[in-house]
Amino acid sequence: MSASDRRTGRRIRLAAHFPGVNNTTVWADPRSHSQIGFGSFAHLARTAERGGFDYLFLAEGLRLREHRGRIHDLDVMGRPDTLTVLAALSAVTEHLGLAGTLSATYNEPYEISRQIATLDHLSGGRAAWNVVTSSDAFTGENFRRGGYLDHADRYERAESFLRAARAFWDSWDTDALSPHTGTRGTARPGAVHPVSHRDRFFDIAGNATVPRPPQGHPVIIQAGDSPRGRDLAAAQADVVFSRHGGLEEGREFYADVKARLPAHGRDEDDLLIMPAATLVLGDTEEEAAERARHIRYQQVSGATAIQFVEQVWGRDLSDHDPEGPFPTVEPDLDTVVTQGKAAARFHDRAAKAREWRDLAEAEGLSLRELVVRVSARQTFVGTPRTVADTLVEHVETRACDGFVLVPHLTPGGLDEFVDRVVPLLRERGALRTEYEGATLRENLGLRPRPAPDRGATREPSGAGEPTPVPGP
């Protein structure tokens, strides 16, 4: 290990993303197993814990995607309930954080705050919540609220939602159930404070029924990308899950989001930025590149390529040969053919259509080749050593604080990374060899969430970490 490797001593944070319901996940590979069976989740969680990862991450979408009016059938589809899986995972892991994506639009603050507090207790302080907002009427058809919120409103609702949840988490004094309070089998009198939260979104009042979580507040993750989303992150989140994994765009995003922190009385270390990343390893650079190419063509089948272009073209292109030339018909920009999450990906379809056409023409790409090219996500391809170097470089140069690694195989997609790259990261001191903290918040190096100061009746508990509820 060279001295320069320890230049700033910045540690890399890692999360394991359970393979998602999109074409990043290659289901046709013989090594690909169930997306639903608990064994898959347990496998990935154990791999991540072995590799010293901070947390496992579950995405969530509350409506099956549709394409041209029919349920999308080319990608993996279906997943179990986020919270149920995380609760079960708490029983097969000891240190790993358990992060779940839960919508602030199609849930209620009391119920979510109680479920996440329960998860934090069951796991001994390892819960994290990726707060997402969803406004599309398509998803809303599964819920009573329909699609009644517009873009700005859904962030306002999310912010209010989060404030209400925090009020419930703070409403039991940390010593409410302490064995030293002298009460027999119940809470110390006066230790449970009623919550009241009323605004244009909510009208909530009452007592929480779960004690203050071991982390005080579970870790809050935010994945919005718009200025409004970035502001919510700067004000409220502990982690940003971002799409900006490249070196240059990463630094730009990092600087932008971190510059928003002082306005909220927070500093650089209070908010971690973790972009999504995929990776492919090989014994040599050439082998890694060849494997990456093979995976890309597994991810983008001919049928997938056509549907991908249809999202922008807004029309049926199924009569095109995916291995043939790029379509010459004009896009129908008034028609939206994809419903569900991916629909939001293309903001300016006219510009996209022009860009793809020019690229296909300039380089003589077939339809499928074009899609392989333009749908590439952030990918690190190389030998274990060059990949380790690249990951460290991103963190050292403040393009991010770590990564949410998205494997393409379920459930073994991170096995090789943990076997071959993790030891190198550990060797250079960039990754823990043992979990240092008792909670996810501590392991991420985040400041504790002190209990609210309710005035002079309680003895000062000192600065910093609230006394966690003692374990058995």
Add this chain to the structure above:
Amino acid sequence: MAHPLHIGAAIDGAGSHPAAHRSTPAAPYELFTAAHYAHSARLAERATLDYVTLDDSFAAPGRPGVPGRPDALLTLAALAPVTSGIGLVPTVTTTHTEPFHVSKGIASLDHASRGRAGWLVEVSDTEDDARLVGRRPVAPAEELWNEAGAVVDAASALWDSWEDGAEIRDVATGRFIDRDRLHYVDHEYVRREDARPEDGPHAEDTGWTVRGPSITPRPPQGHPVVFVRADTDDRLRTAARYADAVLIRARTPERAAQRRAEVHRAVRGAGRDPGQVRVLADLGIVLDRDRRIAEERSARLDALVPGDGAPETGARGTGISGAKPSAPSRPAATFAGTPRDLAREIEAWSEAVDGLTLRPAVLPVDLERFAADTVPLLKEAGILRTARTADTLRGNLGLRRPANRHAPTARTAPTAPASEGAPR
């Protein structure tokens, strides 16, 4: 040889007696740890019981002790990987939670436990519950139980919205699923037509809709086992239409037998086969080496409870925080005595009901004594099976796996298909 019974155990907090918190060795904070519940669930599992139940509500349970409890579905989910045979039956309420979430939560417990999930359907009928959500005022029981039925109906339609085998992974055509085997459910429940501004920010909340399909494939049991406590006429109507297991309370086996006959009548009235419904009575237990000591302990516990001292048995009693009492009036049987006498008592119930939900007065003490000293006698007498007959809760309760309403032929598979493709 006596008729074997289906036996389950309630593993709530400090125990089922309202003064359990004064007597349990568990510290209050332990009631929020997985270890506390895992201990009881493993005892029940080793005793070859069929299921454990865990109650839940949004507002605090209306009884003394810790003014709270953990989310039941998540707590039992945390037990799924550390148990292998016992059924896991959380209470999940239907009044304030979206049917879509309820359905996938229960389905996912079934996936995580490989076919051992049940669902004890409950409603939220107190002002305290309603104010915590703030979406609608508290409603009359009749309306709440009608809606609960509609939620079970929507949830099971969502369970069926993926046919078994809809995931085809057909490499040749590039299709992961066969979308012809996925179905919209299009459920709509209209609670009331009018929207009143005085109902606050959610005046528009007049019911719900669910389009489907579920995001979660059909659970291993097809439909996880639906439990409904049928202590009132409103509850009985919903139970008759939707329940696989009906929980009842009765002071004596004779009264339980009458109640079972009433349940069967109602089930037939709803056009269903009583042979596919299990009627299970509550039985509180206080156990000690000697009958006198057990009775004294029981009396001491009763004396600790302000008011009439009647043991509370599951539903919620008089609210300590002003919650309106919602406990149905039917009292349940409680047994105080020796583990040996309990075996005889249980035998006395074996003709009256299909099974019993034991409610240990104090946990884990009374469950430990039952497991150690009553279970061997029950097995000897043939009242309790010595081994499980199936790997699903449905199978152990002797209930058929329901055919999917969308399946071309109404086939009934005897066992669940494997949902597990991954190495453990």
